[in-house]
Amino acid sequence: MMASGDLPDIITMDGSNPFVKEADKFAIPLDVLAEKYDPYFMGKAANPETLKYFTRDDGHIYGYPNFSNTSSDYEKGGVYGNQAFLVRKDMYEQLGKPDMTTPEGFTSALEAAQKLAMKDELGKTIIPIGVTPFTGDSSEKNGIFNRTLADFIGVPMLTEDSKYYDRYTDADFQKWLKVFVDARQKGLADRDMTTMTKDDKDARLTNGSYFAYFAADLNSETDTMSVWANEHPGKEYIAVNGPTSTIGKKTALPGTSIEGWTQTFITKDAKDPQKAMELLTYLVSEEGNNVMNFGREGETYTIKDGNPVLNADLLEFKQTDPAGFEKKVGLTTHLWLQDSALLS
Template sequence: MRRKFLSKGFSVLLILSLVLALFSGCSNKTNENASDKEENDKPKATADAPGWESNKDPITFDWYVNFSWYAHKWGDDVVSKYVTDKTGVSVNFISPAGNEAEKMNTMIASGKLPDFITIGWWEDAVKKMIEGELVLPLNELADQYDPYFYKVADGAKIEWYKQEDGNTYGYPNASSSPKDFDKYKDLKPSNQTFLVRKDMYEAIGSPDMTTPEGFLKALEEAKKKFPEVNGAPLIPFGMNEFTDVGNTSLEGYLQNFLAIPMEKDGKVYDRSQDPEYLRWLKVFREANDKGLLAKDIFIDKRPQMEEKISQGRYFAMLYQRSDLAAQQHALYAKDPESIYIAVDGPANSKGDAPTLAGDSISGWTVTLISKDVKDKERAIQFLTYLISEEGQKDLYMGKEGETYDVVNGKPEFKPEVLDLLNKDRAAFDQQYGASYKYWMLMDTNMNLQWLPPASEPFKQMEDWTKGKTVSFAEFDGISPTGTSAEGVAASKIAQEWGKTLPKLLLAKSDKEFDKIFADFLKKRESFGYDKVAKYQQEYYELNKSKLDAAK
């Protein structure tokens, strides 16, 4: 009897199991069909339609910006809110608290990166990320998820950044193809300027500062006449911050003002050994000897510099004009005579006009997508949106009716918006976030169609650079990076130069200067400079052929 009951019970259980399995299968099939239907109903990304329009579900990407001074947040201003409402994408910006190279190396060593990475194109970390397979090819992402990318991306830039494996991993900002450079160089000239504080400069007689004698005398007279600025010591001369690999103001900027050639007779020229350059480095050594180089310039980072610029504490600077916009606004609001103006700066012994760098095809930074990105499809679609004309207009002009109106068919900032932009850039950024507050993928050619006319206190600085701007695109990226023998040698040389440059300025005599520089050259040779020079020549010739093909 018990065996019969168990047998009957087992049969019931078996039947129940089969029924449940049947229903479960039907349910799964139904879910699969619903999922398939939902996927089929979803608009497909094509070469004729932006992929981001197919999915606007909320998503937040972590975006690493490799500049310690970048401190903006997403979601607090009109532009970022508008972009999120339109695309569904929010951004969590991350920037290093200290040394940028150390932070990048730490992340690379960990094998994990944030979703997006924006970094100077010249940085060694770019090659490390690519060689370590830590970032994804943009072309493969576009092929798979958003072919519309090819409709809005600049083919010349894709080709320029194509690697040996045939893939392109980064897309640049502030980039100009050779055709664009020739077309726009007078509309958006060089950012490199020699600046003086207007009231102080005029008070000492607006002297000629193009010669070593005139330069030193002007610094002396400014310090004598204006020993303090609002109770703080005057800083006679300012420049970019010193890093572990040198100082851009005392390298490329100074060499460009001295019109030192990048090549001679088809061979890459070692500008660092040019007599005119060494002559002017010794001028700065003499300036330090005379007490005209404040200790601040050797230790200050960008935040400290920006604070001192806003206080008008520098008399003269070899600096990029766009990076003191907010401070120039503040000075202009307090006293229009206390602003900085561009004047003729250090020149070579022949008095040649400077050859200042304009936008090149390499641009300023490149943006890459991590292999660990949380959603590959949404990432390439968002990048495509940002580089498109629609995205560029949103980032530059903002939201129609709120930050701009269309007047006679052309977008124009509202009067109150433009007024704030011209008076208080920091407040403008905080409230509106337009005019490329989010510059990671800015197209500085495309935005010319929306650009308001230059006004003071910026017009004078911009106008001064016109006619002095040249392209150095064929020399972009010719210095080796990464873990190759050439890359390691170049890294060691750069680090050694970073130690040497301050020592040259702090030398007690020209004789000591010469010894320090000679020692650097010996170390440079021992590190493998011959390999670096050979690499530079090869890539210079390769760049020339690539640029010729892009014309």
């Protein structure tokens, strides 16, 4: 599409896409469009910190991100991480709800799960632990070992004097890394963890093939896990406390940064730049986010303590069957200009 030069009115792409750097060649500056057609975008709808961050050297703003969490968002609270350590509820309870926060308890629980010799839906022996794939279609190219494990055990990113800290040579990280290496050597971990694709991983989760699963991106697992949970009540995957620092550091799961995830542009091919700008402004605004995330006030949500709250039946549907909620209701699934701080 980009090579052909035949672009739609509005285009959204991953913020890491190389074409983002060339936005001045294919996109109309949003600040220019806002000044001409919709001053509300710069004055009220968009986050001032985000606008400042995305202003380029030429003084223009070409793309606006989703999930752009600023320092003020974190100060207000309600910004959550997207990583989780999960276990199959039935097996976890059968094992006596073991403590998996220490290296010894972690290994012991995996060994106990292996001894149960339970089968998944395909008749294969359940694997004690699986992790987010290492492959290119994964959110982290080295599975949980890129960032997630270090976050769980509280390895800092900076020294006390704000200098770079090499998390991967941290003694506590190395200790936990060896626990996973040892687990793999003992046959307690998925032997395909470094080569498996997203489809391979999805098949395992859909068939309940893991006792424990360490997720670097829980949002990408909702479909598979809800399919398994709906068809196997009592065997669903639940979050429990996983690997924890052996030296007393606190777990620190990150939310998104001010960079966000995707960026949305209005292209130079837009047939009606004014309408495109008005739509973008609406979706970026708090009102637009409420419509995307909660629907119509009085019909699908009410205001409580100044915040929108989904009706009880919809909230239960979303929590018990995320995939079904996404397909039948669709709220909270329009991610391209979503403000996660407002959603929280």
